[in-house]
Amino acid sequence: MKITIPAIQIDEAEGFSPAKDIFSRKDFGERLASLIVKTNDELVIALDAEWGEGKSTFVQMWKGYVSHQREQKIRTVYFDAFANDYQKDPFIALAAEVYELLKDAGQEKKKEFIAKAGAAAKSMARGAMKIAVRVGTGGLLDGSLIDGVGDDVSELLSEQVDSILEERLKSSSEDKLALKNFRKYLADFALENGDGRPIVFVIDELDRCRPDFALELIEQIKHLFSVRGITFLLVMNKKQLEESIRAKYGLVDAAKYLQKFVHLWLTLPRKSDQYDDHGVKYVRHTMLAMCDSGENILNGEAISLFEELIKYCRPSFREIERALSYFALIQNMSRTEPLRTLYQFMVAFVCFLKATKPHLIRKITHEQIGSKILLEDAGLGRVDGNNRSTYLFDLTKLVIFDMGSEEQRKAMMEAQEVFADGGFGRFPDSGVMRNVCGWLDDINRAR
DSSP states (O other): OOSSOOOOOOOTTTOSOTTTOTTOOHHHHHHHHHHHHHOOSOEEEEEEOOTTSSHHHHHHHHHHIIIIISSSOOOEEEEEHHHHTTSSOHHHHHHHHHHHHTTTSOHHHHHHHHHHHHHHHHHHHHHHHHHHHHHHTTTOTTOTTTTTSOHHHHHHHHHHHHHHHHHHHHHHHHHHHHHHHHHHHHHHHHHHHSTTSOEEEEEEOTTTSOHHHHHHHHHHIIIIIOOTTEEEEEEEOHHHHHHHHHHHHOSOOHHHHHHTTOSEEEEOOOOBSSSOBHHHHHHHHHHHHHSOTTOOOSOHHHHHHHHHHHHHHOOOHHHHHHHHHHHHHHHHHSOSSOOOHHHHHHHHHHHHHHHHOHHHHHHHHTTOSOHHHHHHHTTOTTOOTTSSOHHHHHHHHHHHHHHSOHHHHHHHHHTTSSOSTTTTOSSOOSSHHHHHHHHHHHHHHHO
16 A cells, blocks of 8 residues: 555646546636636635645646636636745746747747836836835935934935935836836737636745745735736635734734735635535545555555544545555554454544644653543544444544543443444453554654
8 A cells, every 4th residue: 555645647638537626626616717707807816725625736627627628718827836936036937927928929029028027127126225225224214313413424324315315206207117018018918818818827835935925926916917807816825824924014914914915715615514525535535546456455444434533523635645644554564454443443543643633642652641631632522422423432432441540441341331342352452542653653763
């Protein structure tokens, strides 16, 4: 059984193929496309979901679908912000993507774009230099604090401030004109090349790149690239980007700050109900990808319990992947026959905790936590006999039994809260959870 999950490979024109669109998000993708086409305006849309929820996979499928398969095709550009955040200036990186769209245009059109983009870049660079000068002179552009210093120093500072103001006034109108010309060029280009529909820039991985690069990027999108005929789809974890805003600007209202740049927020759909749970679908899809042809999963009870944990706790798909990798490690080290049922339950629970709440694993190993607090911290404190899943209810009883004293365990057996059948043995072992935690701990140390 593979330990790592094979990456999903999506061809350029593949779109929402049934084999890979396991969450049936094509309908959502079509609604998004229809929204963009029918909203004839300069639009910035944010697609929000937490890390590991499949945002990048979705937008790659969506790009292929709208560019190649949809009846009213939409021209798209994919920009990976994380892959480009080594660059100092987001403007150059985005302008390069626009230039790529000109590959079939004539040389004059390309030269015109380079000239207008270059003028805009110089204008922004001049603005950055002015800010640096203001910071370097303590913000004394108005000369209000020059009085009171020595005459020679006062005269020198006054001359410098006058020179800065003169240069600023002269270049201000030039800068405004350069930026206006660049925006007009983009709008004309979109009108000529969009076939009556907006050109869509998909900006992915915003929440993973450098905070300063991410914020400069969305600010420049708003002020320079957001023109009629171009729509931006920003793919992000909103909470993480808000943290970046607070890191740069301090205690500000980060949500309100983002509202200045984003017109519409959408959430990537994830179903979680008794009959259609995306997490369970992902487990089954991933298990097939991890298993070799004809390979059987010996410890099926562990997978069944794991699916119930996912339905109840809703971990991210990235956390599901990590948990299945831990399960594969234990599976590959096990004998050829299945583990006893008690061990299968504990393997599923420990792998789940290792992926979602690893701090609890350390507490279990060092006997620093009791069963009640463990179940509460794991999100299972409210599981009882009225829950739909008997698996989860049985798990809570087994955790209490496994971590209990000998007297408590005997009392639970006599009250038939834990039975001796089902492969548990006549008197089930104790400390099974610690043993399983130790298996994974040994692997980590070996690495």
